[in-house]
Amino acid sequence: MARMMYDLAGADPALRFSPFCWRTRLALAHKGLEVETIPWRFTETETIAFSGQGLVPVLVEDGTVVSDSWAIACWLEERYPDRPSLFGAAAGQAVTRFVNSWADSVLHPWIARMVVRDILDVIKPEHRPYFRESREKRFGTTLEAWVAEREALLPEFRKALQPVRLTLRGQPWLAGATPGYADYIVFGAFQWARCVSPFRLLEADDPVHGWRGRMLDLFDGLAGRAPGHEV
Amino acid sequence: MARMMYDLAGADPALRFSPFCWRTRLALAHKGLEVETIPWRFTETETIAFSGQGLVPVLVEDGTVVSDSWAIACWLEERYPDRPSLFGAAAGQAVTRFVNSWADSVLHPWIARMVVRDILDVIKPEHRPYFRESREKRFGTTLEAWVAEREALLPEFRKALQPVRLTLRGQPWLAGATPGYADYIVFGAFQWARCVSPFRLLEADDPVHGWRGRMLDLFDGLAGRAPGHEV
Numbered sequence A, B: 001m002a003r004m005m006y007d008l009a010g011a012d013p014a015l016r017f018s019p020f021c022w023r024t025r026l027a028l029a030h031k032g033l034e035v036e037t038i039p040w041r042f043t044e045t046e047t048i049a050f051s052g053q054g055l056v057p058v059l060v061e062d063g064t065v066v067s068d069s070w071a072i073a074c075w076l077e078e079r080y081p082d083r084p085s086l087f088g089a090a091a092g093q094a095v096t097r098f099v100n101s102w103a104d105s106v107l108h109p110w111i112a113r114m115v116v117r118d119i120l121d122v123i124k125p126e127h128r129p130y131f132r133e134s135r136e137k138r139f140g141t142t143l144e145a146w147v148a149e150r151e152a153l154l155p156e157f158r159k160a161l162q163p164v165r166l167t168l169r170g171q172p173w174l175a176g177a178t179p180g181y182a183d184y185i186v187f188g189a190f191q192w193a194r195c196v197s198p199f200r201l202l203e204a205d206d207p208v209h210g211w212r213g214r215m216l217d218l219f220d221g222l223a224g225r226a227p228g229h230e231v
Helices: A019-030 A045-051 A069-079 A089-122 A125-139 A143-147 A150-160 A162-170 A181-196 A207-221 B019-030 B045-051 B069-079 B089-122 B125-139 B143-147 B150-160 B162-170 B181-196 B207-221
Strands: A003-008 A036-040 A058-061 A064-067 B003-008 B036-040 B058-061 B064-067
Touching (some): A003 A019, A019 A069, A058 A069, A064 A069, A089 A125, A089 A150, A089 A181, A089 B089, A089 B162, A089 B181, A162 A207, A162 B089, B003 B019, B045 B064, B058 B069, B064 B069, B089 B143, B089 B181, B162 B207, B181 B207
Parallel strands (some): A003 A036
16 A cells, blocks of 8 residues: 655655644654655645645545644544554653643743732731742742733734634633643633632633633633633 | 542532642542531641641541642542542543643644744655645744744743653553553654654653653664654
């Protein structure tokens, strides 16, 4: 059986430099599948016109044509279920740790930049000195200065949510067809903001806003009924 | 059976605003588990000293004490395998899409910022005008200008890799104990750079560098034997 993949090549046909094609080559190797890679160059759209689009990788197997590296990975997983899984059950937990790491190192610092000053107002007066001192040490400036630019920073903050937005383009929840821990990780950050601040983080037409609304409704409104701001 | 969770509260004890505690509360709801939440305030470290650390959430169940939201999620998944999975097999694939979205929207633009000019040198002369024009339109400037600050931007680029680095602190591969598609997604970006540019992206003592080296060795050196730079 012929299995072929159109693979972006440099002037040197041995140089294959597309990150998307590498995803597919490694996915094929993971599945233990042989493949003939065909060097393809920018602008050679006619060569792959049969795939109905103009980008590589394109995989051709037994008359089936699949393009787009993500679609190819999903197709391979379904076509070869008995071979090593690309997204196995153990991987579900492990990959969720990536979401956890992203939330801790990117999303939380961003949300703090937006609302951390407002936390002072909701905690007991006797805890305010601790909170102010520990956070000001962490941020290297006053809480007030840290959030002063939040309006101006909103576009950049919203751009940082692009991984969430892109994921929700393809599925209703971060964990797929139903909510899972990946959703709870990311939602926790938004609930944090909602609990302490009236500051509006998301625009109403943002898919992240719609997802957040569905999260607030989960489990009979567990999070939505909790004290917090309407944002 | 008593199940208790120490939960960060505001001056109003009903206000529970910790993103980490929300992760845990939703994970408990997902598993259909009742919990008594105990309001806890900043600086009350003695109250939870029994957990051996000073942060919430802390979950106490049948004499077992678990702290750290990630550890709690993993513990719940193992303790209640017959209840809805927090990281199920379907979620593995779905959550990997988050990694895909992160790579497409964050990692690739960063790597392009570092090496996109070098691509010109490895493609055929007749494709260079297409490549230059299409990319310069996308970036809104010349390829040369786009990469001019790459040395100065290296610290910020390396900081953007923090989700990968944090994940690798807890497991050898992004997909867990063995490599999976999540690894291939992220590695594809580094292989792209390695194929086209001698520019050194990673420091030798960075865990991401070590992981990248192990990726190069996979499948009998499939990626490592491919033409590219020693970086």
